[in-house]
Amino acid sequence: MANVSLRASERNASPRRAAGVLLLGGLLFSLSVLAHAQAPGKADKTTGKADPKASDSKAADPKKTVPDPAFPASPGAGAASTDEAVKVINDLLAAKWKNDKGETLYTTAERCTDYEYIRRVSLDLIGRIAKFDEIQKFMGDVGKVGSSKARAMLVDRLLASPEYGYYWSRIWTHWLMTRTGEPLYKDQIQLWLEEEMFASDKEMSIKDMAEKLITATGRTNDNGAVNYLLANLGGEIPGPQRGKDGQFDMRPATSRTIRLFLGYQIQCTECHDHPFNGDWKQKHFWGVNAFFRQTEREGTPVDRNQGMMGMRQQLTLKNNAEYNKGGIVYFEKRNGVYLPSEPIFLDGARLPKNAQVSRRDELARFVTGHKNFSKAYINRMWAHLFGRGMTEKAVSDDFGDHNPVIQDELLERLGEMFSGSAGYNPKTLIRWVCASDAYQLKAVANKSNDKAEDEVFFSRQMLKAMSPEQLLESIIVATRPNVAKDDAEQKKFRAEWMSRLVVNFGDDEGNEGTFSGTVVQMLLMMNGRDVNNAISGQSGAIQSAMKLKTRKQIFDYLFLVTLNRPCTVKEEQQLMANIKLKNGIKENPNDLTPVLQDIFWALLNCNEFILNH
Numbered sequence: 113m114a115n116v117s118l119r120a121s122e123r124n125a126s127p128r129r130a131a132g133v134l135l136l137g138g139l140l141f142s143l144s145v146l147a148h149a150q151a152p153g154k155a156d157k158t159t160g161k162a163d164p165k166a167s168d169s170k171a172a173d174p175k176k177t178v179p180d181p182a183f184p185a186s187p188g189a190g191a192a193s194t195d196e197a198v199k200v201i202n203d204l205l206a207a208k209w210k211n212d213k214g215e216t217l218y219t220t221a222e223r224c225t226d227y228e229y230i231r232r233v234s235l236d237l238i239g240r241i242a243k244f245d246e247i248q249k250f251m252g253d254v255g256k257v258g259s260s261k262a263r264a265m266l267v268d269r270l271l272a273s274p275e276y277g278y279y280w281s282r283i284w285t286h287w288l289m290t291r292t293g294e295p296l297y298k299d300q301i302q303l304w305l306e307e308e309m310f311a312s313d314k315e316m317s318i319k320d321m322a323e324k325l326i327t328a329t330g331r332t333n334d335n336g337a338v339n340y341l342l343a344n345l346g347g348e349i350p351g352p353q354r355g356k357d358g359q360f361d362m363r364p365a366t367s368r369t370i371r372l373f374l375g376y377q378i379q380c381t382e383c384h385d386h387p388f389n390g391d392w393k394q395k396h397f398w399g400v401n402a403f404f405r406q407t408e409r410e411g412t413p414v415d416r417n418q419g420m421m422g423m424r425q426q427l428t429l430k431n432n433a434e435y436n437k438g439g440i441v442y443f444e445k446r447n448g449v450y451l452p453s454e455p456i457f458l459d460g461a462r463l464p465k466n467a468q469v470s471r472r473d474e475l476a477r478f479v480t481g482h483k484n485f486s487k488a489y490i491n492r493m494w495a496h497l498f499g500r501g502m503t504e505k506a507v508s509d510d511f512g513d514h515n516p517v518i519q520d521e522l523l524e525r526l527g528e529m530f531s532g533s534a535g536y537n538p539k540t541l542i543r544w545v546c547a548s549d550a551y552q553l554k555a556v557a558n559k560s561n562d563k564a565e566d567e568v569f570f571s572r573q574m575l576k577a578m579s580p581e582q583l584l585e586s587i588i589v590a591t592r593p594n595v596a597k598d599d600a601e602q603k604k605f606r607a608e609w610m611s612r613l614v615v616n617f618g619d620d621e622g623n624e625g626t627f628s629g630t631v632v633q634m635l636l637m638m639n640g641r642d643v644n645n646a647i648s649g650q651s652g653a654i655q656s657a658m659k660l661k662t663r664k665q666i667f668d669y670l671f672l673v674t675l676n677r678p679c680t681v682k683e684e685q686q687l688m689a690n691i692k693l694k695n696g697i698k699e700n701p702n703d704l705t706p707v708l709q710d711i712f713w714a715l716l717n718c719n720e721f722i723l724n725h
Contacts, residue, residue: 304336
């Protein structure tokens with residue numbers, strides 16, 4: 113992200129003047145988040161202090177002991193309160209910050225400011241930075257009830273927001289179906305997730321969600337859940353062989369189901385035994401695969417380029433007991449030998465003998481009853497909230513001897529509480545984690561935790577790249593562009609912009625890309641017409657800034673709507689010294705507009721905006 117100070121006259125898509133940009137480039141990047149991850153041993157003198165309004169802001173205490181033995185090992189015996197669950201998280205993490213002699217191994221970062229917290233939790237829970245009025249509301253709560261209580265109230269507001277349901281239904285749609293494919297079918301499953309799983313007035317458990325997705329039957333227009341398996345059917349088996357082998361090979365459904373809900377990446381065992389984990393053999397993949405072989409699809413998907421949206425094919429998913437009646441699936445070993453496999457689950461569980469049951473129903477029971485079901489979800493959510501999972505490798509869904517769990521006791525205890533008193537409720541888990549000491553730490557590294565191998569101990573927050581969805585929504589929230597006449601045009605505008613962000617900041621598998629400051633990413637942000645159009649004269653944020661009376665108010669407003677914090681004293685002094693305007697702001701509206709646009713442009717292009725920290 114070098115050369116953010118490129119002058120306006122040199123930017124292809126920007127006709128604006130360059131007043132203040134050369135200054136802002138150096139200023140904002142010198143104060144950006146990446147600069148805060150300073151060299152070992154250096155204190156963060158600029159922003160390391162907690163917000164003065166946060167009356168109980170403090171660093172996490174590394175002297176905390178392990179949990180009280182009186183805490184129930186099995187929370188099913190009694191509901192664990194948020195305080196009890198947070199104590200488990202805090203104590204077990206703090207225990208890892210010391211050695212056996214009680215000496216400190218990891219010095220924790222300071223507690224994040226309230227401005228940092230509202231930005232972080234807004235991005236994590238609803239997929240965008242906070243709005244100006246939301247910051248005002250939150251800071252008002254801080255003044256009334258204190259920082260910790262205000263933060264808990266904020267989390268509750270976000271979880272009750274319709275945006276929570278919309279955001280998480282999009283995330284799960286990507287995880288279940290990737291970012292590619294027919295938009296109609298993706299819209300159907302997203303609507304199902306939003307209404308049935310993540311709606312503010314419903315509390316479907318993750319266990320129920322997994323069962324409904326694995327066992328789904330019906331028409332795409334009636335039951336959006338069927339689109340998960342319809343998108344993962346795999347290769348179609350020729351007609352003469354269907355009675356014996358089924359309609360589809362179901363390979364994608366096999367690997368994706370186990371990876372999503374159990375955290376095992378068994379996809380490579382489709383063709384050979386796992387090269388790094390001796391416990392995973394080909395027979396495990398094909399044993400699970402056999403559960404899917406009676407799945408039938410009626411109808412043929414129509415490609416997005418064939419016909420109008422209304423003409424696209426409605427599909428039906430059902431079970432056909434006449435398919436693969438023998439329950440045997442053959443797979444080929446590398447030596448050319450074919451071996452048979454029955455429907456056998458990973459842990460050896462089999463179908464009940466002589467029972468007339470749906471194989472997919474039994475598979476759903478085996479998956480949700482597996483010891484890893486709760487832990488896989490917790491690790492996935494932990495990675496979302498912290499930037500990495502609890503295993504040695506940062507990946508969130510690759511359990512096994514080749515990738516040991518470092519925070520094993522923490523994951524075990526959370527798994528017990530989540531499946532017990534929490535009833536698999538995702539909102540309960542979010543409340544626990546967001547109230548923990550570790551989640552509320554700054555992202556500032558010190559010499560005890562600045563190495564990659566130290567990250568799994570969570571003595572500081574990670575810098576996380578925004579997903580394409582977070583980036584788009586945050587830019588729109590910050591700029592409030594008026595670039596569409598109606599809903600249809602607005603949808604088209606978002607879709608086209610998103611397609612460009614996905615190419616450069618993500619991938620079609622639904623994974624979040626890493627912003628690494630590549631030339632393509634820099635040009636997309638700096639010279640891209642989308643950003644320049646968003647901060648043009650049609651920007652609602654620019655129009656609001658123009659109504660303010662003083663330069664200090666204007667600077668604070670632009671910083672709050674982009675970085676979710678006010679302008680610092682140093683930033684204000686440098687801006688005031690380099691922007692030559694008369695004291696009366698309204699006397700120079702023609703001079704002020706391009707200056708504000710350039711300030712806005714620099715703020716949107718700095719690392720502090722692009723990263724979730």
